[in-house]
Amino acid sequence: MIRLSKIWKTYEMGTQKLHALQDVSTTIEQGEHLAIMGPSGSGKSTLLNIVGCLDQPTSGEYFLDGEDVAQLSDDDLAEVRLRKIGFVFQSFHLIPRLSALANVALPMVFAGVPAAEREERAREAIDSVGLADWSDHKPAELSGGQKQRVAVARAVVMRPGLLLADEPTGNLDSASGRQVLDILCGLNQQGITLITVTHDPNVARLAERVMVLTDGAILREVEGRKVSTLDDLFSPVASGARDELA
Amino acid sequence: MMSGRDIVGFAANALLEHRRRTLLSLLGVAMGATAVVFLTGLGEGARLFVRGEFETLGSNLVVVLPGKNETAGALPGVGGVPNDLTIEDARALSRELRGARAVIPISTGTDLVSFRERRRQVAIVGTTRKFFDAMNLRVARGSFLPTAELGRGSSVAVLGNKAARELFQDRDPIGEVVRVGDARMRVIGVLASRGTQMGQNIDDMLFAPATTVMQLFNRSSLRRIMVQLNAYADADAMVEQIIAIMTERHDEEDVTCITQAAVMESLGGILRALTLAVGGIAAISLAVAGIGIMNVMLVSVSERTSEIGLLKAVGARGRDILAVFLIESALLSAMGGVLGLALGRSLLLLVSYLYPKVPATTPLWIVLSVLAMAISTGPLFGVIPAWRAMQLEPVASLRKG
Ligand SMILES: Nc1ncnc2c1ncn2[C@@H]1O[C@H](COP(=O)(O)OP(=O)(O)O)[C@@H](O)[C@H]1O
Ligand SMILES: [Mg+2]
Numbered sequence: 199m200i201r202l203s204k205i206w207k208t209y210e211m212g213t214q215k216l217h218a219l220q221d222v223s224t225t226i227e228q229g230e231h232l233a234i235m236g237p238s239g240s241g242k243s244t245l246l247n248i249v250g251c252l253d254q255p256t257s258g259e260y261f262l263d264g265e266d267v268a269q270l271s272d273d274d275l276a277e278v279r280l281r282k283i284g285f286v287f288q289s290f291h292l293i294p295r296l297s298a299l300a301n302v303a304l305p306m307v308f309a310g311v312p313a314a315e316r317e318e319r320a321r322e323a324i325d326s327v328g329l330a331d332w333s334d335h336k337p338a339e340l341s342g343g344q345k346q347r348v349a350v351a352r353a354v355v356m357r358p359g360l361l362l363a364d365e366p367t368g369n370l371d372s373a374s375g376r377q378v379l380d381i382l383c384g385l386n387q388q389g390i391t392l393i394t395v396t397h398d399p400n401v402a403r404l405a406e407r408v409m410v411l412t413d414g415a416i417l418r419e420v421e422g423r424k425v426s427t428l429d430d431l432f433s434p435v436a437s438g439a440r441d442e443l444a
Numbered sequence: 445m446m447s448g449r450d451i452v453g454f455a456a457n458a459l460l461e462h463r464r465r466t467l468l469s470l471l472g473v474a475m476g477a478t479a480v481v482f483l484t485g486l487g488e489g490a491r492l493f494v495r496g497e498f499e500t501l502g503s504n505l506v507v508v509l510p511g512k513n514e515t516a517g518a519l520p521g522v523g524g525v526p527n528d529l530t531i532e533d534a535r536a537l538s539r540e541l542r543g544a545r546a547v548i549p550i551s552t553g554t555d556l557v558s559f560r561e562r563r564r565q566v567a568i569v570g571t572t573r574k575f576f577d578a579m580n581l582r583v584a585r586g587s588f589l590p591t592a593e594l595g596r597g598s599s600v601a602v603l604g605n606k607a608a609r610e611l612f613q614d615r616d617p618i619g620e621v622v623r624v625g626d627a628r629m630r631v632i633g634v635l636a637s638r639g640t641q642m643g644q645n646i647d648d649m650l651f652a653p654a655t656t657v658m659q660l661f662n663r664s665s666l667r668r669i670m671v672q673l674n675a676y677a678d679a680d681a682m683v684e685q686i687i688a689i690m691t692e693r694h695d696e697e698d699v700t701c702i703t704q705a706a707v708m709e710s711l712g713g714i715l716r717a718l719t720l721a722v723g724g725i726a727a728i729s730l731a732v733a734g735i736g737i738m739n740v741m742l743v744s745v746s747e748r749t750s751e752i753g754l755l756k757a758v759g760a761r762g763r764d765i766l767a768v769f770l771i772e773s774a775l776l777s778a779m780g781g782v783l784g785l786a787l788g789r790s791l792l793l794l795v796s797y798l799y800p801k802v803p804a805t806t807p808l809w810i811v812l813s814v815l816a817m818a819i820s821t822g823p824l825f826g827v828i829p830a831w832r833a834m835q836l837e838p839v840a841s842l843r844k845g
Contacts, residue, residue: 252757252838273761280759287842291754295461305758307454310445352758 200226200249200360200391205258207244207414218244219255220415228359231383231392233402233422235431236411242395243364245411249393250283250362251275263359280309284353284390286382288365290345292337292352298344299324299333302351309356323351327381343374350381354390361385363394367401379404399425446764455772458744469733469740470780476730477784477818478791483726484810485792487719489802491712496803498708505578506682507702508537508669508690526698528665531655533693537669540689543677546574548670549654553661555625557650559611566607567649568624570597570657576635578672581646586618586633589653597655601629605637606647624650627660679703723810730817733780734825737773741829745769745836752833753841766834773826774819781818785811 207219218241226232234242247253248260251267260267262278270278279285292301303320311319324333327347337345346366353361363382367375375398383404386392394401402408405422410431417432425431446454459466511526531549538547551570556563569575576588589602601622608617608631617631629652638646658664673682683701690699745752752765789806796804 247839250757252842276756276759276761279757285757291750291757291842293751293754295457304755307450308446308755308759308761308764310447313450356759 199228199261199263200224201259201261202249203259205245205248205255205260207241207248207253208256217414219248220413222258222411222414222416224409224416224419226391226393228391229386229389230407231386231394231405231422233405233408234393234395234411235397235399235402235408236417237432240411241414242411244414246362246364246393246395249360250285251278252285276308280305281356282358282360284356284358284361286346286349286353286361286363286366288368290337290342290349290369292345292348294337297334297336298329298340298348301337301348302355304352305356319355320351323355324348327351341374342370343377346370346374346378347381350378350385354385358390360391361393363392365395365397367396367398375401399428399431402431446760446767451764451767451771452775455768455775458748458768458772459775462744465740465743466776469736470776470783472733472736473730473777473780473818473821474783474787476726476733476821477781477814478787479726479729479784480723480814480817481785481788481806481810482791484719484723484814485788485804485806486795486802487715487722488805488807488810489792489796491715491719492803492805493801494711494715495708498704504673504677504679505704506671506673506679506686507704508671508686509700509702510665510668510698512698512700527694527696529667529669529699530665531658533690534666534669536693537671537686537689541671541682541685543674543682543685544671545674546578546670546672548572548575548578548672549666550575550668550670551654551657551661551663551665552667553657555660556623557607557611558623559617559620562611562613564607564610566604567644568657568660569649569651570654570660571651572654574672575651575670576602578670579646581638582636583633584636585616586631588633589651590632592653597653597657597659599627599629599656600632600652602633602635602651603631604635604645604647604649604651606645607650608634610648622650624652625660627656629656679705727817730821734777734821737776737822738825738829740776741769741773741826742832744772745829745833748833749836749841749844752836753838753844756836756838757842762834765836766830769830769833770823770826773822773830775822777822778815778819781815781821784818785814788814 203223205219205222206217209216209218222245234245236242244253248255262282293304299320302324303316306316306319321330321333324330327350329344329347332340332344337348340348361382366378366382370378379401382392382394394405396402402425403422408420408422408425408431410417410419412432420431508529510529534547534549541547548571553568554565555568557566573589573591584605589600590598592598601624603617611617611622612620617634620631621628622631635646654666671682671686673679683703686701687697687699691697755765792804792806796802
């Protein structure tokens with residue numbers, strides 16, 4: 199379970215202060231699927247990185263599974279990212295010189311998993327995203343959709359409880375984006391908490407809850423199935439959805 | 445926690461991605477290591493060569509020279525000109541020294557030696573039969589100088605191998621008479637070839653009885669006296685005895701004794717210092733190679749910024765990142781070191797093939813210190829890049845690329 203309370207993230211830009219996040223509070227239950235939407239620069243990635251323990255808030259509290267993240271050392275944070283959190287990025291972030299299989303196995307290297315077990319688990323993971331035949335290929339030989347599926351396999355190979363996807367379909371055509379989303383939703387159905395940053399209302403509709411950010415603040419939160427158009431989400435005065443969760 | 449094996453594997457893999465760059469920075473280290481191995485190896489070879497030269501002299505020798513080496517005690521001019529060493533001094537030493545196998549007077553000069561129309565400028569050594577034994581010399585034909593009472597010089601000569609060949613060509617010199625300056629001497633022996641030793645070409649010398657040579661050059665003094673020790677005699681004790689006897693005879697301490705061991709030691713020391721100095725200068729090229737590694741690693745860190753961000757995102761700790769980059773630079777320098785060792789060693793073998801007298805040595809201390817230097821060059825110069833990689837902010841790094 200994730201509990202964020204009064205999270206601020208402020209960048210000092212010379213004399214000016216830029217608030218990437220303003221007073222964000224929310225609770226995300228285990229197994230929930232949350233979509234984060236908002237215009238470019240609204241603080242979506244910043245929020246996701248804070249939830250992923252890659253970044254620290256300027257102020258506010260963050261409890262992950264009951265643990266105060268602010269109290270953790272750098273090594274503890276690495277351990278949390280290793281065991282509890284999987285990341286999927288828009289630009290895949292695969293290591294180009296490593297095979298798909300080695301990319302998937304990478305987190306287990308830092309966990310000190312023995313090589314034989316590593317290979318077995320990596321094969322299992324790559325098989326589960328339908329890329330068993332591509333194990334020995336380098337990322338450059340894979341299509342965008344295949345790369346993102348390898349990245350998903352890597353994100354879940356340590357069996358984390360939380361999967362964070364920052365615009366996972368942003369660089370993909372709709373068909374392969376669809377495949378990736380199916381895999382993510384399938385994982386969510388098996389119990390993993392899924393947080394997806396997206397611009398696509400079709401993606402947001404898959405989530406149980408949609409958080410809408412503007413200028414670093416939560417504009418509103420709506421039920422995913424109620425999302426119809428972007429205008430609907432971002433209009434200062436919301437129609438239909440407003441009454442639901444506001 | 446990353447295992448050591450995984451760190452090395454990951455680092456090696458990253459190096460292989462940029463083969464040319466890896467090879468070039470590795471060659472830098474290799475050249476540095478080659479220079480160190482080659483130059484210190486040559487120095488060691490020279491030292492062993494000199495020691496070998498001393499050892500072929502065989503026996504333990506003390507050389508007595510006229511004049512006191514130190515100025516301590518005597519004001520300049522007060523002590524006056526030192527007394528000459530004479531045949532009588534040699535005779536006294538021979539009579540009174542305990543533990544001496546031989547006392548050998550030596551008088552030297554250079555003169556024209558001729559046989560019929562052939563003439564040659566030759567170094568002339570006046571001495572006794574025991575000289576040949578002390579110097580481990582062999583005769584090719586004829587015999588050494590006769591065993592004679594000191595001071596009774598007959599007009600006989602033993603020729604060095606080259607001098608004999610130059611003067612007599614294919615003729616047998618034994619029994620022939622050569623002119624030496626104004627004197628005539630009968631050749632009674634020719635030495636086996638020895639070559640240059642301690643900078644003196646024994647092959648191009650003429651040996652005659654000490655007094656004969658002193659008369660030839662119209663001298664009353666000897667150049668030096670050599671004392672050959674018994675197998676068990678102590679060189680320092682012998683020096684004390686010699687000085688005591690000579691001080692007694694000359695009424696002042698006016699001779700200098702040089703022991704073979706001392707010369708060997710100081711010469712060896714000088715050569716070793718020289719070797720280390722040259723090796724040290726060569727080691728600077730290793731440092732230059734280290735800066736090359738630092739440069740390559742800095743480039744690598746900035747190119748792989750997003751990779752480092754990703755590694756942190758999947759759970760790598762700061763020290764995992766540090767280890768990966770340190771090992772990467774260590775691998776570079778270690779491979780360079782091994783390559784340099786092989787190259788340097790090959791060069792030394794080539795030198796000893798071309799100049800068989802110089803032994804191509806790569807003693808263990810050179811091998812180990814070159815390897816240690818090369819292997820530590822990488823991590824030493826890789827610390828800054830690796831530190832920089834470790835300190836990268838994951839979010840900012842991921843944003844790149
Ligand atoms: N390191 C930084 N320094 C200064 N400003 C930053 C930094 N990181 C993010 N920002 C700013 O914070 C705001 C939110 O960024 P981000 O979370 O990446 O937005 P989004 O993902 O919604 O497009 C933006 O205005 C961005 O320029
Ligand atoms: Mg973003």
